[in-house]
Amino acid sequence: MTEALRHLPSVDRLLGSDAGAALTAAHGRLRATEAIREAVASLRKTVLGGEAMPSDPGASVLAAAEASLSRPDPLRPCLNLTGTVLHTNLGRALLPEDAITAATEAMRTAVALEFSLETGGRGERDDHLRGLLCELTGAEDATVVNNNAAAVLLALNTLAAGREAVVSRGELIEIGGAFRIPDIMARAGARLVEVGTTNRTHPKDYRAALGPETGLVMKVHCSNYRIEGFTREVEAPDLKPIAAEAGVPLMNDLGSGSLIDMSRYGLRREPTVAEAVEAGADLVTFSGDKLLGGPQAGFIVGRADLIARINANPMKRAMRLDKIRIAALAAVLRLYRDPDTVMARVPTLRMLSRPKTDIAAQAERLRAPVGVLLAPLGVEVSLCDCDSQVGSGALPTDTLPSSGLRLVAAGGPGGRDPERLAERLRGLPMPVIARISEGAVILDLRTLRDDAQLLAALEDAAP
Numbered sequence: 001m002t003e004a005l006r007h008l009p010s011v012d013r014l015l016g017s018d019a020g021a022a023l024t025a026a027h028g029r030l031r032a033t034e035a036i037r038e039a040v041a042s043l044r045k046t047v048l049g050g051e052a053m054p055s056d057p058g059a060s061v062l063a064a065a066e067a068s069l070s071r072p073d074p075l076r077p078c079l080n081l082t083g084t085v086l087h088t089n090l091g092r093a094l095l096p097e098d099a100i101t102a103a104t105e106a107m108r109t110a111v112a113l114e115f116s117l118e119t120g121g122r123g124e125r126d127d128h129l130r131g132l133l134c135e136l137t138g139a140e141d142a143t144v145v146n147n148n149a150a151a152v153l154l155a156l157n158t159l160a161a162g163r164e165a166v167v168s169r170g171e172l173i174e175i176g177g178a179f180r181i182p183d184i185m186a187r188a189g190a191r192l193v194e195v196g197t198t199n200r201t202h203p204k205d206y207r208a209a210l211g212p213e214t215g216l217v218m219k220v221h222c223s224n225y226r227i228e229g230f231t232r233e234v235e236a237p238d239l240k241p242i243a244a245e246a247g248v249p250l251m252n253d254l255g256s257g258s259l260i261d262m263s264r265y266g267l268r269r270e271p272t273v274a275e276a277v278e279a280g281a282d283l284v285t286f287s288g289d290k291l292l293g294g295p296q297a298g299f300i301v302g303r304a305d306l307i308a309r310i311n312a313n314p315m316k317r318a319m320r321l322d323k324i325r326i327a328a329l330a331a332v333l334r335l336y337r338d339p340d341t342v343m344a345r346v347p348t349l350r351m352l353s354r355p356k357t358d359i360a361a362q363a364e365r366l367r368a369p370v371g372v373l374l375a376p377l378g379v380e381v382s383l384c385d386c387d388s389q390v391g392s393g394a395l396p397t398d399t400l401p402s403s404g405l406r407l408v409a410a411g412g413p414g415g416r417d418p419e420r421l422a423e424r425l426r427g428l429p430m431p432v433i434a435r436i437s438e439g440a441v442i443l444d445l446r447t448l449r450d451d452a453q454l455l456a457a458l459e460d461a462a463p
Ligand SMILES: *Cc1c(COP(=O)(O)O)cnc(C)c1O
Pocket: 147, 148, 149, 150, 152, 175, 179, 220, 221, 222, 223, 224, 253, 254, 255, 256, 286, 287, 288, 289, 297, 298, 392, 393
């Protein structure tokens, strides 16, 4: 074996070869050197593991380095056909064209971000969104940060650091990643006071917990789970007077927070942001890239005096948005000014409100051509009913009836394993992300904008 290892090529010699020089020219010296070094190390490992040294070790190392350097960008566009409209791991909302144009313009040019075009003096970054947010939510004032987790952290830190924050036990949620209400409280410097029980919390529970140390009463939307059965929660309109009696603000973290009532489209009736403001919350927090359908952002809307304190918190500076996102957000919010066209112009809303008949017709159209494209893989394609969901923790128990294509691997190069078929689709130049259910790969077409996108992606599927 040591004898075999003597034949391992040296990194420098390979870099000096013609093929090595070509790699350097294409990918830069640093990356080429790194890729060759890794390929040599990996060859050493396989030989030490008992495999034979290839007959031309240098060529095999260079081929491996070339393959790793030309691997396609994992962040390239992909097709989300999982049936989850707001898929956090696939980047949540797809932005409206107006927002894409606005963001692109802002990237290319200087904009008056914190500059007054009237006076030539300093302007306010948040002013580009403040008016729109107040108009659309009925709130007195508004501020914007990097995401809703930051909005909650910042509001808690501003209003309850060194003091108590009162929350129902039924609302101490964890939302994927490391966002858990008790942890966020601790990091914000607030002392968590839990009231009630997991399934039932009464007004008297809140009253008993309020005292001179209380900084804030907080209500949290149980985004990603539901308690059913013998339950009781104190709704914001009933909680507001209790907080007011104690002279502390009520904050309502809506999570997804929709600006329009989605119940017309088959989703559960949820209070809109305007209704939450109207119901008396002093502050309401919600996300930019959930039901709103914009880029990642967190909004805090509510009482002007509280927003002013939040804006004065030095943490705010660490969470502020750049010109690109502010431009995109303003464009999205402007679309909400026209309730007649917003459903069609915001992709998230358009997808969520797409009737099943429309999706089924698309599946019908695509079945045969997709069947032809996947036949070389031994895949059979049929129509199926499926259920989409909103995603991002919004309305987790609600599903939307949808339609799609059911792909069954019936032998052929990929075998019968649906996992391998799904993997093959993920590896396409334009990856197609599907879901596996009952031994088949399901393509939920709710989120497919046009037929050509899927057909173009699958052109590359045949071996
Ligand atoms: C999603 C969610 C958050 C976090 O929002 P991000 O925008 O993802 O940071 C906070 N609170 C609730 C209730 C949520 O549903």
